[in-house]
Amino acid sequence: MIRIVIVDDHVVVRSGLRSLLDSKHDMCIVGDAADGDEAIRLARELKPDVVLMDLSMPHGKDGMTATRELKALLPETYVLILTMHDDGEYLFRAIHAGASGYILKSAPYEELITAIQSIAQGNAYLYPTATKRLMNEYLEKLRQGEHTGSYASLSDREQEVLVGIAKGYSNKELAEQLMISVKTIETHKSNLMDKLGMRTRPDLVRYAVERGLLSYE
Incomplete structure (x- = not known):
């Protein structure tokens, strides 16, 4: 059964x-x-x-x-x-x-x-x-030179933090928007950078733009 x-x-x-x-x-x-x-x-x-x-x-x-x-x-x-x-x-x-x-x-x-x-x-x-x-899609990711599954490895919250950072929001502004602490934002930021193999905010912005994650009214 x-x-x-x-x-x-x-x-x-x-x-x-x-x-x-x-x-x-x-x-x-x-x-x-x-x-x-x-x-x-x-x-x-x-x-x-x-x-x-x-x-x-x-x-x-x-x-x-x-x-x-x-x-x-x-x-x-x-x-x-x-x-x-x-x-x-x-x-x-x-x-x-x-x-x-x-x-x-x-x-x-x-x-x-x-x-x-x-x-x-x-x-x-x-x-x-x-x-x-x-x-x-797997072959396309390989063709583009991405780390296979890297974006998929991000949690929903890490994806929100990624987009917020790419849009230029500070950690404090993101914390207020997502109603979590600045320390938690910093933890999510550190985790997503590790998963994506990136070191700086510009790297994250470039990654978000290339993936088409940014949309503005």
């Missing part, structure tokens, strides 16, 4: 998935959550085999952050991302966060069942066109 926790901020989605998956003889929904914080709490309590994780949840932790934290706490629990984001960057980040699979909400019901069964056995699962996309 595959024990599953469903994580999605929409009640209708959670109810629909529960009805569909509970009808399978080899699957059992042991809990559901509306955000990443609740997902982590439930997973620690219930020790599910698979967590079916949405990415975009406006309240609490998002799916990417929750996946990263959940895998650190429960490495034996597999995470299958179920999302509307058909986007290579999300795919790279989800895999780097520790997800074992990535499938779109538009996928047929049978494909979702296959994906759950596959990762529950310790395998990886990507929706059909994702493998080609993953390979193409």
Whole structure:
């Protein structure tokens, strides 16, 4: 029996998935959550085999952050991302966060069942066109001379700090915007510079511009 926790901020989605998956003889929904914080709490309590994780949840932790934290706490629990984001960057980040699979909400019901069964056995699962996309983007990153997976290795908060620094905000201004301490900003800055292999603010600005991360009104 595959024990599953469903994580999605929409009640209708959670109810629909529960009805569909509970009808399978080899699957059992042991809990559901509306955000990443609740997902982590439930997973620690219930020790599910698979967590079916949405990415975009406006309240609490998002799916990417929750996946990263959940895998650190429960490495034996597999995470299958179920999302509307058909986007290579999300795919790279989800895999780097520790997800074992990535499938779109538009996928047929049978494909979702296959994906759950596959990762529950310790395998990886990507929706059909994702493998080609993953390979193409990987090769493109190599062609551009980037450190493979470097941007994907940044946490959501580190990405926010990167963009803020590139836009010229001081540590104090960033701390006020993100409602965290200056010391925490400095820690995020140090971590992201280590991950990207950079030493100065100009390096970060140049990197952000080259990746198209800056947008102004």
